[in-house]
Amino acid sequence: MTTVQTAVNAVASLAEELVDLLGPRNVSTDGRMLERASVDGARMSPLISEQLPLGVAEIVAFPTSAEQIADVVRAAVAKGIPVTPRGKGTGNYGQAIPLSGGLVLDMSRARTIVEVGEETITADAGASMAQLEQAASEHGRELWMYPSTMNSSIGGFLSGGSGGTGTIEHGANHEGFVAALDVVHADGAGLVHVEGEEAQVYVHNYGTAGIIARATVRTEPLVTWRALYASFPDVDGSVSVLRDIGNLRPAPRLVSADTVTVSEALPDDPAIPEGRSSLRAILHPDTLETARTMIEQAGGRIEDIRRGSQAVAKMSMLSYNHPIEWLQKSRPGFYYHLEVGGDLLVDDLDLVHATIGDGLLHVEAGHTVPIGMLAAEYTGPECIDDAIRRLTAIGVRVHNCHQWNVDFEIARTVERAARTDPGGLLNPGKLNPAYSGAQKGSIR
Numbered sequence: 001m002t003t004v005q006t007a008v009n010a011v012a013s014l015a016e017e018l019v020d021l022l023g024p025r026n027v028s029t030d031g032r033m034l035e036r037a038s039v040d041g042a043r044m045s046p047l048i049s050e051q052l053p054l055g056v057a058e059i060v061a062f063p064t065s066a067e068q069i070a071d072v073v074r075a076a077v078a079k080g081i082p083v084t085p086r087g088k089g090t091g092n093y094g095q096a097i098p099l100s101g102g103l104v105l106d107m108s109r110a111r112t113i114v115e116v117g118e119e120t121i122t123a124d125a126g127a128s129m130a131q132l133e134q135a136a137s138e139h140g141r142e143l144w145m146y147p148s149t150m151n152s153s154i155g156g157f158l159s160g161g162s163g164g165t166g167t168i169e170h171g172a173n174h175e176g177f178v179a180a181l182d183v184v185h186a187d188g189a190g191l192v193h194v195e196g197e198e199a200q201v202y203v204h205n206y207g208t209a210g211i212i213a214r215a216t217v218r219t220e221p222l223v224t225w226r227a228l229y230a231s232f233p234d235v236d237g238s239v240s241v242l243r244d245i246g247n248l249r250p251a252p253r254l255v256s257a258d259t260v261t262v263s264e265a266l267p268d269d270p271a272i273p274e275g276r277s278s279l280r281a282i283l284h285p286d287t288l289e290t291a292r293t294m295i296e297q298a299g300g301r302i303e304d305i306r307r308g309s310q311a312v313a314k315m316s317m318l319s320y321n322h323p324i325e326w327l328q329k330s331r332p333g334f335y336y337h338l339e340v341g342g343d344l345l346v347d348d349l350d351l352v353h354a355t356i357g358d359g360l361l362h363v364e365a366g367h368t369v370p371i372g373m374l375a376a377e378y379t380g381p382e383c384i385d386d387a388i389r390r391l392t393a394i395g396v397r398v399h400n401c402h403q404w405n406v407d408f409e410i411a412r413t414v415e416r417a418a419r420t421d422p423g424g425l426l427n428p429g430k431l432n433p434a435y436s437g438a439q440k441g442s443i444r
Contacts, residue, residue, distance in 0.1 A: 010079045010080065011029075011058045011081065014059060014081055014103065015029055018072060018075060021068070021071055021075065022061060022063060022064070022072070025062075026062040026063070027059070028059070029060075033060055034056055034057045034060060035056065037057050037086065038053065038055060038056045038098055039052070039089070040094060040095065041090055041092040041093075042054075042092060042094040042097065044093075044321070044328065044337075045092060045093055045094075045336070046335075046336050046378045047378075048404075049333075055098045057084070057098045057101060057104040058081075058102055059104070061104070061105055061106065062106050063107065064110050065112065066110060066124045066125065066213035069107060069110060069124075069125065069213040070190045072103075072105055073105065073184045073186065073211060076103045076105075077187075077188065077423070078188065080423070081103050081425070082098070082103065082424075082425045082427075082428045083105050083186075083211070084096065084098035084099075084100075084102065084105065084207075084427050085105045085155070085206075085207040085211045085212075086105060086108075087108060087153035088152050088153050088156055090151070093403060094404035095159075095427075095430060096160075096206075097404070099404075099430070100428045100429055107155055107213075108126045108153060109126055110125055110127075110213070111126040111127040112127065113127060113131065113132065113135045116136060116139045119218060120216050120217060121135060121136050121141070121143070121217060121219055122180075122216040124214050125154060125156075125214060125215065126153050126155065127153060127154050128153055128154075129147060129150050129151070130150040130313070132217075133146060133309075140222050141219040143217065144166050144176075144217065145163055145164055145170055145173060146165050146166065147165075147320070148165065148319045148320040148322050149322075150317065154217065158173060158203050158212055158215055158217075159202075159203070159204070159206055159211075159212055160204065160206055161204075164319065165254050165282065165312075166253050168246055168252055168253065168255070168367060169251040169253075169367075171367040171368075173203060174200050177217050178200060178218075179195065179196075179199070179216045181195075181202055181214065181216070182212075182213050183202050183210035183211060183212055184210060184213050185210050185420035185421065186423060186425050186426050187420065191213060192210070201409075201412060201413070201416055204406070204408040205406050205417075206406055206427050207427045208406055208413060208427050209413050209416040210416070210420050210421075210426070211426060223284060223285075224285060224307060225284065225285075225307070225312050226282070226284075226305055226306070226307050227282055227305070227306040227312050227315045228280065228281045228282075228283050228291060228304075229272065229278070229279075229280055229304045229306075230300045230301060230302050231263075231272070231276040231279065231300060231301060231303055232276060232279060232300040232301075233277070233299070234277050235258065235260065235277040235363075236349060237277060237298055237300055238257035238277045238278070238300070238363075239345070239363055239370075240298050240346075241294045241295055241298045242255055242257050242279070242363060242364075242365050243365060245281055245283075245291050245365065246365025246366070247365075248287040248290060250286060252282055252287070253316075254280070254281060254282040254319055254364070254365075255280075255365035256279070256280045256281070256315075256318065256319050256323070257277065257280075257363045257364075258323050258362050259360050260275060260276060260277050262360050262375075263278040265326045265327040265329070265330045266323060266326050267326070270303070270304070271303040271304040273303065279300060280318060282315055282316070288305065320362075323373070324362055324375045327360065328375070335375040335377065336377075336383070336384055337374060337376075338387060338388065338400065339373060339398070339399040340372050340374050340399075341370065341398075342370065342396050342397045343369055343370060344394065344395055344396050345361065345363050345371075346363070346370050349363075351394060352396060355390050355391060355393075356376050356391065357376060358376055358377055359374050359375065359376045359387075361373070361375075362374075374391075384400065404430055405431070405432045405435040406430055407435065410431075410433070410435060413431060414431060
């Protein structure tokens with residue numbers, strides 16, 4: 001029997017076993033289903049778009065609990081079939097694409113809220129961040145943070161994300177947000193419970209050292225936040241107050257500013273007027289008047305102040321990479337983007353724009369320094385490398401997001417994966433020990 005036939009037989013055998021385990025509605029080898037399970041948001045990257053398709057699954061499974069996630073991984077590993085974990089598929093750079101084929105482990109149906117505690121909430125990996133936030137609010141609590149894509153799953157956010165709404169106060173999601181995890185290794189041991197510092201080993205590594213099946217994250221007392229919209233004649237005015245508003249106490253959940261061009265690409269809203277730079281902030285009610293004074297004294301004007309969870313969620317969806325994504329939609333295939341950070345984004349925005357040529361910025365108040373996303377015309381892979389060199393030379397922190405390699409604590413992850421996944425079956429192709437991009441890691 002050929003190697004190819006052996007692999008085909010292994011997949012067929014796994015499909016039969018998973019149907020017995022999960023039921024026929026939670027297992028598929030249908031071509032259209034496999035294609036859908038084999039893509040994420042990677043088309044946001046023109047560089048990665050040129051390389052698609054990167055891989056296609058041979059089978060997709062939809063476990064409905066953390067325990068079933070462990071059972072599926074055990075079955076696949078026993079047959080030597082690679083496992084690519086997937087949440088809501090909202091990642092933008094191919095981390096959920098099955099480069100080696102095999103099984104896509106779609107956890108979007110494992111969405112049980114297990115417990116809302118006094119200071120934490122526990123949920124299975126497929127529960128959305130919006131679902132967790134709603135459950136917490138029913139107990140007078142709210143999450144420390146959530147990503148700009150609120151329908152992202154908690155497992156996906158912790159495995160691949162960095163931060164979002166709430167990070168001004170609490171930092172990135174590996175800096176205390178995670179209290180405990182139940183993870184699955186490629187050893188058949190089932191769910192492994194880890195807490196505290198031990199749990200942080202599994203954050204940001206795309207499931208390569210262990211797949212997150214259940215998570216316990218921190219909450220804090222619920223606040224009736226206000227969504228403030230302001231505008232300035234140009235982005236210089238917006239960024240002139242961004243850092244000071246971010247330093248208000250109690251801390252804002254979010255402060256964002258966009259150039260006029262990026263602002264005009266955002267969804268139509270009377271609070272984001274044409275021809276002006278938009279400044280948006282999710283503020284504690286006690287800081288509203290101070291923020292208003294700062295904005296008006298700097299030459300800006302208040303466009304609207306909204307309250308309620310829906311208003312706050314809508315503003316969150318206009319943060320981090322979303323404004324640049326709207327810009328990209330205005331001219332498909334024209335722009336690439338980079339994650340950037342540093343005080344220079346506020347202190348000398350003219351230098352940043354001059355360095356990147358026709359670059360366009362979205363800037364946010366960060367936990368320690370301003371952060372943002374920069375867009376510029378895409379002319380090929382070399383233009384990204386060139387922009388990174390030039391920005392780094394003037395002191396801007398840059399993260400090249402156009403790649404799917406683990407680039408956070410890579411040595412630690414390689415060491416852990418050597419013990420938890422010796423066969424290299426967990427999201428293969430994403431943990432490259434030789435990866436040494438000049439600008440790997442967090443910009444925060």
